[in-house]
Amino acid sequence: MRCIAITLALLLATPSFAADRERIATLNVAGTTLLTYLGCVAQSKLLKRPTSHKRCIVAGAIGGTGFYQAKRLAGEGHITTAWAVANLSSSAIENTMLGEHPLSRIGYGFGPFRLRLATPFDREKESIVDLDVNLAEAGYLARAVLDADDVDVRDGMIWWETRNPDVQGDLVFHGYTWGAFPGVWSGAQKHVWNHEAVHAIQSLQLDSVEPPLFDLREASRRARTPLRIRYVRAGALNLTDNVVWAQAPYEQRWAEIEAYRFAERRSPPK
Ligand SMILES: [Zn+2]
Numbered sequence: 001m002r003c004i005a006i007t008l009a010l011l012l013a014t015p016s017f018a019a020d021r022e023r024i025a026t027l028n029v030a031g032t033t034l035l036t037y038l039g040c041v042a043q044s045k046l047l048k049r050p051t052s053h054k055r056c057i058v059a060g061a062i063g064g065t066g067f068y069q070a071k072r073l074a075g076e077g078h079i080t081t082a083w084a085v086a087n088l089s090s091s092a093i094e095n096t097m098l099g100e101h102p103l104s105r106i107g108y109g110f111g112p113f114r115l116r117l118a119t120p121f122d123r124e125k126e127s128i129v130d131l132d133v134n135l136a137e138a139g140y141l142a143r144a145v146l147d148a149d150d151v152d153v154r155d156g157m158i159w160w161e162t163r164n165p166d167v168q169g170d171l172v173f174h175g176y177t178w179g180a181f182p183g184v185w186s187g188a189q190k191h192v193w194n195h196e197a198v199h200a201i202q203s204l205q206l207d208s209v210e211p212p213l214f215d216l217r218e219a220s221r222r223a224r225t226p227l228r229i230r231y232v233r234a235g236a237l238n239l240t241d242n243v244v245w246a247q248a249p250y251e252q253r254w255a256e257i258e259a260y261r262f263a264e265r266r267s268p269p270k
Contacts, residue, residue, distance in 0.1 A: 021072075024258055028071075028205075029064035032093070035209035035237075036060025040097050043211035051099040059096035060209070063089040067205045074197040075262025077190060079155040086201045090208035091116070097211060105130065109180055109204055111158055112138035116230070126217075127228045134207060136235025140179025147176070147183065157200060161186050171250075179203045179238060195263035202255050206238040 040056035043049065066089030074082035091107040094116075101123065105116040114132040118125065141158070145151060148160035158181050165185040166173040174188040175196040180203040182196035212231035245253045251268040260268045 021261065024261060025065075025068050027254075028068040029061055032064030032067060032205065032209060033057055033060035036063065036093050036097065039093075039209045039211045043097050046211055046213070047098075047215050049099050049215075051097060055096050055102075059092050059102055062102075063093040063208065065089075066092070067201065070201050071198045071258060071262050074201055075194050075259075077194050079157070079194065079197045082197060082201060083156045086204050090204055093208045097209075100124075107132075108156075109137075109207070110156075112141055114207075114233075126224055127230075128226045130228060130230035132212070132231040132233055133229065134233040134235045135213075136239045137179045137181075137203075137207065140203075140235075141181055144178040144181040144183055147178070149186075155197070157182065157197070159183065177203070179235070180207070191263045195259045198259040198262050199255060202258065203238055206241055207233065207235055210235065210237040 036056050037053060037060060040051045040053055044051055066085055070082045070086035070089060072082075073079075073085060087108050088106065090109070091105060092102045094107060095104045096102050101121040103119055104122040105118055107114050107116040112134050114134065116130040116132065118128055118130075144158075144160045147162065149163045150161040152159050152161065160181060160183040162183065162185050165187070166176060173185075175182065175184040175192040177183060177196045177199035180200045182193070182200045184192055184196055210233060213234045214232040216229055216232065241255075245255060249270075250256060251270045253268070256268040260266055
């Protein structure tokens with residue numbers, strides 16, 4: 001773990017480095033592994049449910065690789081496939097973090113909800129679908145709807161559109177993403193859609209490594225049911241990441257370095 005922590009610290013300490021794909025891949029794998037491990041430790045304290053730390057490290061590394069590939073696919077315009085790969089990566093991390101089989105449930109993020117369908121690997125067999133709620137994503141969706149002239153479901157995600165680009169001083173933005181909700185100006189070019197889809201995947205990635213705040217299972221007395229509301233997730237990591245990186249110059253923000261590299265093969269403009 002120490003090596004991973006040092007690698008992460010070195011990469012974060014040099015935000016102006018040439019953001020080539022190898023480094024982005026390294027940070028995705030190392031960062032997701034580290035955060036999954038920390039999430040496992042926090043989860044076992046919060047929900048008092050034991051997890052295997054070794055399994056968490058492996059799941060974090062596999063999940064980080066999956067998220068890297070998902071962002072690469074989104075940058076190339078394969079957004080539906082990218083969202084599916086990101087959701088599968090997220091599922092492996094969240095299942096393992098909860099002490100379950102990595103494939104016990106396949107999750108799908110839609111709006112502030114995460115629908116998690118049981119597979120034959122689910123040992124508890126208490127429900128077919130668990131529905132988790134993410135509080136920060138609920139806030140982000142509300143914010144996106146307020147900014148939107150139109151809201152649409154596309155590529156399995158909720159998109160919002162504006163009739164005019166967002167002008168902030170000398171800068172004109174053709175797209176903006178609130179949490180897992182990408183938004184674009186209606187006249188934006190295709191690479192802007194791909195760029196914003198990368199941001200939505202980044203949001204799902206941060207949500208996946210954060211342990212749930214509450215488990216509502218006890219409230220339902222473990223009754224066998226087709227559908228139940230299961231975990232309440234704060235989305236605090238996502239929110240913190242947004243607030244902290246907003247203090248950095250635009251071209252140094254890690255989310256932008258990734259999105260520009262994947263969608264346009266270049267660094268963010270200064
Ligand atoms: Zn961006």
